[in-house]
Amino acid sequence: MELREVIGRRRSIRYMRPYQPVERHKIQRMLEAARLASHWGNVGGLRAVVVERHTAPQETLDALFAPVAGFQIRRAPVVIVWYFDSAAVDGQGDRLRELLDAGALGVGPTKKEDLEAKIIPFFQAILEMLKGPGLNEVDCGQGIAQATLMAYEQGLGTCCLGTANTEQIRQNLGLPETSRVLLLQTVGYPAEHWEAGGQRPRQAFEDLFHLNSFGEAFPRDEAVVDELTDDKMFTTPAPLPWREAELDYLQKALDVPGSGLI
Numbered sequence: 626m627e628l629r630e631v632i633g634r635r636r637s638i639r640y641m642r643p644y645q646p647v648e649r650h651k652i653q654r655m656l657e658a659a660r661l662a663s664h665w666g667n668v669g670g671l672r673a674v675v676v677e678r679h680t681a682p683q684e685t686l687d688a689l690f691a692p693v694a695g696f697q698i699r700r701a702p703v704v705i706v707w708y709f710d711s712a713a714v715d716g717q718g719d720r721l722r723e724l725l726d727a728g729a730l731g732v733g734p735t736k737k738e739d740l741e742a743k744i745i746p747f748f749q750a751i752l753e754m755l756k757g758p759g760l761n762e763v764d765c766g767q768g769i770a771q772a773t774l775m776a777y778e779q780g781l782g783t784c785c786l787g788t789a790n791t792e793q794i795r796q797n798l799g800l801p802e803t804s805r806v807l808l809l810q811t812v813g814y815p816a817e818h819w820e821a822g823g824q825r826p827r828q829a830f831e832d833l834f835h836l837n838s839f840g841e842a843f844p845r846d847e848a849v850v851d852e853l854t855d856d857k858m859f860t861t862p863a864p865l866p867w868r869e870a871e872l873d874y875l876q877k878a879l880d881v882p883g884s885g886l887i
């Protein structure tokens with residue numbers, strides 16, 4: 626599948642086949658894709674615990690919860706607990722040296738000297754601040770996004786679940802104190818059709834993106850839109866006519882509690 630089609634097929638899958646485990650090699654490909662994502666200063670603070678429903682101890686499964694549509698956690702064959710470990714930032718100087726040695730950063734005969742005398746001391750002075758929320762979450766989001774696309778490319782579905790109980794989950798899983806739990810991501814084979822009711826609504830392109838200054842909409846070329854439609858990045862908008870019937874079917878098949886919102 627081409628990247629454009631994978632992007633077009635990616636949508637949150639909340640209904641998965643609870644009986645079909647996910648092969649570890651497929652999860653490994655997701656993790657490999659996450660590892661290759663870009664990180665500020667190459668610090669690489671994204672970490673994960675993969676929790677498999679069929680192999681994890683019950684107390685590990687019980688440790689996971691999310692307030693919105695959290696029933697998914699009790700159905701999905703795999704939940705990836707993505708977290709950021711701020712201890713990675715302590716290695717910042719060495720990561721920059723590696724980038725320099727790899728030929729990725731800096732040019733000319735003074736590059737080593739400038740790195741040691743100017744750049745590394747600049748970062749060292751604000752190291753604690755650099756461990757805080759901000760760029761780190763952007764980094765981690767890039768890795769999670771790459772893992773997500775890899776999942777869909779392999780015929781899997783996922784749903785990201787935010788939770789306010791991150792500290793409790795951190796403690797329950799025994800993660801280092803330097804960690805921040807970011808997100809729970811369910812992974813499994815979709816029980817619903819891949820379209821999952823159609824492309825979910827999005828804000829208008831013109832309202833989101835600007836050219837040169839705020840308020841000047843980035844021009845949207847319809848020829849590009851047509852091209853991306855041909856390449857299956859744009860798919861039929863939701864709701865497809867049979868979606869409600871599909872949801873009724875899924876609710877019964879998966880024994881989804883109540884409205885499925887909690």
Ligand SMILES: Cc1cc2nc3c(=O)[nH]c(=O)nc-3n(C[C@H](O)[C@H](O)[C@H](O)COP(=O)(O)O)c2cc1C
Nearest residue numbers: 635636637638691693694784785786787788808825
């Ligand atoms: C960081 C993040 C947190 C999310 N948290 C939840 C959640 O707690 N529960 C849920 O059902 N969906 C959650 N979602 C999924 C969004 O609601 C989803 O993006 C939305 O339904 C748009 O549809 P799509 O992902 O299918 O394109 C989350 C998505 C992201 C990226």
